[in-house]
Amino acid sequence: NTTPHVPSVGRTLDRFIKQDQAQFPNATGDLSQLLRDIAWASKIIHREINRAGLIDITGSYGTHNIQGEEQQKLDVIANVRFIRALKNGGEVCGIISEEDDDFIDTGNLNGKYIVAIDPLDGSSNIDVNVSIGTIFSIYRRKSPLGTPPVLEDFLQKGTEQVGAGYVLYGSSTMLVYTTGHGVNAFTYENSLGEYILSKPHLQTPDDGKIYSINEGNYNDLSEGVKNYLNYCKEKKYSARYIGSLVADFHRNLLKGGIFMYPATAKDKNGKLRLMHECNALAFIVEQAGGVASDGKQRILEIEPTSIHQRVPLYIGSKNMVEKAIAFNP
Numbered sequence: 001n002t003t004p005h006v007p008s009v010g011r012t013l014d015r016f017i018k019q020d021q022a023q024f025p026n027a028t029g030d031l032s033q034l035l036r037d038i039a040w041a042s043k044i045i046h047r048e049i050n051r052a053g054l055i056d057i058t059g060s061y062g063t064h065n066i067q068g069e070e071q072q073k074l075d076v077i078a079n080v081r082f083i084r085a086l087k088n089g090g091e092v093c094g095i096i097s098e099e100d101d102d103f104i105d106t107g108n109l110n111g112k113y114i115v116a117i118d119p120l121d122g123s124s125n126i127d128v129n130v131s132i133g134t135i136f137s138i139y140r141r142k143s144p145l146g147t148p149p150v151l152e153d154f155l156q157k158g159t160e161q162v163g164a165g166y167v168l169y170g171s172s173t174m175l176v177y178t179t180g181h182g183v184n185a186f187t188y189e190n191s192l193g194e195y196i197l198s199k200p201h202l203q204t205p206d207d208g209k210i211y212s213i214n215e216g217n218y219n220d221l222s223e224g225v226k227n228y229l230n231y232c233k234e235k236k237y238s239a240r241y242i243g244s245l246v247a248d249f250h251r252n253l254l255k256g257g258i259f260m261y262p263a264t265a266k267d268k269n270g271k272l273r274l275m276h277e278c279n280a281l282a283f284i285v286e287q288a289g290g291v292a293s294d295g296k297q298r299i300l301e302i303e304p305t306s307i308h309q310r311v312p313l314y315i316g317s318k319n320m321v322e323k324a325i326a327f328n329p
């Protein structure tokens with residue numbers, strides 16, 4: 001029987017992770033626990049985001065709320081929560097976060113994994129009630145167990161990821177992840193406090209009619225990108241750009257489309273970060289049958305040279321990304 005096993009909808013994330021792990025008798029369960037830790041933190045962020053408008057939590061970093069607690073911006077809160085969950089979980093020896101300049105040593109000397117995370121991407125959208133997201137990548141450490149993490153643990157190519165995912169805090173909250181055996185999406189059920197499998201074995205269409213780019217940068221783009229954008233208009237594709245990477249990516253993943261953040265005259269490597277944003281989405285899109293490139297090579301094969309390195313990004317449906325690359329962006 002060559003039909004791939006497609007898990008049925010309606011299972012909780014917990015049960016799904018357990019059954020998934022059972023297929024690998026040698027697995028220790030550490031990766032499963034790490035995914036649960038991330039899911040746990042994301043539920044707390046979901047709660048905070050939903051209260052954001054009510055308690056004016058967003059713009060008041062450094063002031064005090066009525067209980068005398070320090071109020072912080074949501075992106076700072078998200079950073080603290082994810083780091084705490086990963087530290088307490090014990091499976092992770094080191095973290096790189098978009099919010100921190102240097103890598104974080106969790107103190108878990110025996111943690112097998114390292115995590116790259118953008119705790120709350122698109123945070124300029126919080127104040128206007130637009131979707132935002134969390135993006136994460138998981139790698140095995142390179143340094144020996146029992147020692148503190150070193151820079152080389154973090155500077156790994158995207159092909160080395162053992163897991164990656166994102167959480168979209170949208171009209172509903174969704175967790176989408178892969179461990180290299182397809183992509184599965186879970187929708188958060190508020191009243192139960194559980195993620196429920198809603199889109200098993202996600203595949204992205206090979207073609208689409210949506211292009212997503214900040215076209216305000218048009219004058220600063222290369223001739224190749226300009227020509228491709230004109231091609232999109234000739235084809236009468238729809239322009240859709242939220243300005244929130246997870247939301248733009250998720251829509252295109254489901255409907256078929258291309259997301260681009262090219263180099264501009266000002267930012268020679270574009271805006272998005274290889275380690276915290278691009279690698280995770282590239283792993284997911286490839287697992288779903290799509291393509292991710294910097295215009296010259298696969299995102300996943302880029303050799304990182306620094307933690308906060310930026311790269312141009314062309315990601316989405318296979319035929320659309322290949323077409324864009326053919327224009328020499």
Ligand code: AHM
Pocket residue numbers: 098118120121122123124214243244245246271
């Ligand atoms: P951030 O990490 O500071 O939130 O910035 C990343 C965001 C992405 O979500 C989005 O794709 C991009 O910035 C939008 O940038 P621009 O406003 O230049 O179009």
Ligand code: MG
Pocket residue numbers: 098118120121122277
């Ligand atoms: Mg970001």
